[in-house]
Amino acid sequence: MEKHYFNRELSWLAFNRRVLEESTDQRIPLLERLKFLSIFASNLDEFYMVRVGSLFAQSLLDNMTTDNKTHLTPSEQIQAINEEVKNLYHQRDVAYTNIMDALSVLDLNHIKTKDMNKTYKKDVKDYFKSHISPQLSPQIIDAKHPFPHLENKALYIALHLYSDKGEKFGIIPVPKDIQRVYILPDGKSFLLTEDILLLYSHLIFKTYKVHNKAVIRLTRNADIDITDDFYDEDTDYRAFMQNIVKARGRLHPVRFEISCSEDSSILDYFSAKLNLKKNQCFKINSPLDLNFARILETICKPEIKRSLLYPPIRPQWPVHFPHRNIISHVIKEDYILSLPYESFRPLLELIREAAEDESVVSIKITLYRVASQSQIVQHLCTAAENGKDVTVAMELRARFDEENNILWSNLMEESGCKIIYGIEKVKVHSKILLITRKSQDNFDYITHISTGNYNELSARQYTDIGIITGNREIGTDALAFFNNLAISNLEGEYTHLLVSPSSLKSGIIDLIEEEAEKALNGETARIIAKMNNLTDKEVIDSFIKAAKAGVKISLIIRGICCLRPCSEDQTDSIEIISIVGRYLEHSRIYCFGERLNARIYISSADMMTRNTEKRVEIAAPVLNRDISVRIYDMLDIMLRDNVKARVLMPDGTYQYKHTEAEPVDSQMYFFEESYLNNNYNPD
Secondary structure (H helix, E strand, O other): OHHHEOOHHHHHHHHHHHHHHHOOOOOOOHHHHHHHHHHHHHHHHHHHHHHHHHHHHHHHHOOOOOOOOOOOOHHHHHHHHHHHHHHHHHHHHHHHHHHHHHHHHOOOEEOOHHHOOHHHHHHHHHHHHHHHHHHOOOEEEEOOEOOOOOOOOOEEEEEEEEEOOEEEEEEEEOOOOOOOEEEOOOOOEEEEHHHHHHHHHHHOOOOOEEEEEEEEEEEEOOOOOOOOOOOOOOOOHHHHHHHHHHHHOOOOEEEEEEEOOOOOHHHHHHHHHOOOOHHHEEEEOOOOOOOOHHHHHOOOOHHHHHHHOOOOOOOEOOOOOOOOOHHHHHOOOOEEEEEOOEOOHHHHHHHHHHHHOOOEEEEEEEEOOOOOOOHHHHHHHHHHHOOOEEEEEEOOOOOOOHHHHHHHHHHHHHOOOEEEOOEOOEEEOOOEEEEEEEOOOOEEEEEEEEOOOOOOOHHHOEEEEEEEEOOHHHHHHHHHHHHHHHOOOOOOOOOOOEEEOOOHHHHHHHHHHHHHHHHHOOOOOEEEEEEOOEOOHHHHHHHHHHHHHOOEEEEEEOOOEOEOOOOHHHHHHEEEEEEOOOOEEOOEEEEEOOHHHOEEEEEOOOEOHHHHHHEEEEEEEOOOHHHHHHHHHHHHHHHHOOOOEEEEOOOOOEEEOOOOOOOOOHHHHHHHHHHHHOOOOOO
16 A cells, blocks of 8 residues: 555655745735745754654664655665755745845845945944954964854855965854844845845954855754663753753754855865765855844834734634633633634733632643743642642653743742642643632532643644533543553543543544444545644555545644545545644644534644653544534535645645635634624724
């Protein structure tokens, strides 16, 4: 069945290509297109640090092990990745040039230093001498000045130098604390810090002749397997994680980027010093770090700024959600929060109320990625200070959020919260909140289960679904879940919840097989699944088997999809689309059956082996019929999207839907719906 699979890594690159294509979409405002280009570059950075870094480590240990779908070795996968990335870099350069050409017409110009007049050059030179030069730490590389450690993703100016004593190479770290964008006196032209350093770097190395100079950037492996048991049980876990974060900066290089180079001398020298192969090195004609789009917003003229950005949209308070005394309402009735179309504030208010309610005895929550300014954490601290029993399962191993989570865990512990760090070798990725409140004769449970993090920032940028319920059986399951976390029990039994690594995958596969059985019996069978990524081979094979049985399957997968749709063996009954738009599609929804009879689960888990076997995840059934129908209708709108949705083809490419139907942009549809429900007049 190999013909039914795509390689995971190449599928991810296909996703990032879709992000890159957003930067070329003429329908999108120019500065938003530049942001998509920045997102593309940031995604690629993380991909090399994590996925390519992991493959590199595998290639050193065991280069004969292959992936279980396309049977490529680690080295073969890296080779294929680097070949594809070269093509993506070319498209990135073209996209940047086109965006900047269009912006220059609107008086926002990334000027080339060779095009500056004498007045501008004098102004820039004065700025270099007064603001940049005092912060520089240049270095010659020779026997007495050894090759320096290059920081991960940091920018450097590299120079090939000559003097009477022969050739040398020099390097200047680009200071991190200098504002990246320098505005010229005309108020519309700008340079980047590295542009200025390139122009005047010869003033730093006055005794040398500059033969060649370039901006360079190194990416290092960041994939430390912190689930391995290589720490002492007596070691403080937070201190251990702090050391792990520091260790990342010394790991092996996996990618070298170079810009503005006139010949290959710098590339040859640094790649040799860093022990990098040529296919790990990339020459780029656009800025190596594209994270400056938001700065440009501040220099736009007011009359053009509005046309360069998306129209502002504000999340709405859910139309039927109570504004006060929330606890008394949610005990009796289930509510749904659909982010970012609806506001995250109702959940914040619920937690705030719980922190102050004398009848609330405990609050338990899992935290994975937390905002740098987190009201949720503040409310949890208040609850603990008010004498509530507050338990926080804080996952310190949330990649690249470790430092932030360490800081918050310290703060919460000082306030009296009980902090647990999950289970050894298994990340806790579930999104669940349980509030226990003493009533007259018993205890009431309020459970919130979500597809997304408890993070105020991502709540405005990611599409997620959360359900608040007072259902006693769900609450009992939630209590059992937290108790199992506290004793490191991965084999807990639950009435309604599917929990990985024990029951989630098997539960989902059982539901798929039930639909297949219905199809074989001549009944209508339907599966709609929405997720970020699909890589788990057992789940993929279950989808294929169900499709062969006659189940109509629609998959909405934003990112990686290792299932190849094709016309053979009845897998043409599987439709796969990807929606890449203004907001990051993040919700995970698994639907079995049709509208009124559908069984729907919302989940923290993608169908990836890491989620189904190596993480603690939750899938929760939607027991409220009205909410279930609403979610089904939302999925239907997404499947009708013909503006931002792309269809996965058998060759691995994605194509926009070609239809004469009325345009449907699902994300804008849901926002317009939230506005109409609140009778909101944006004018």
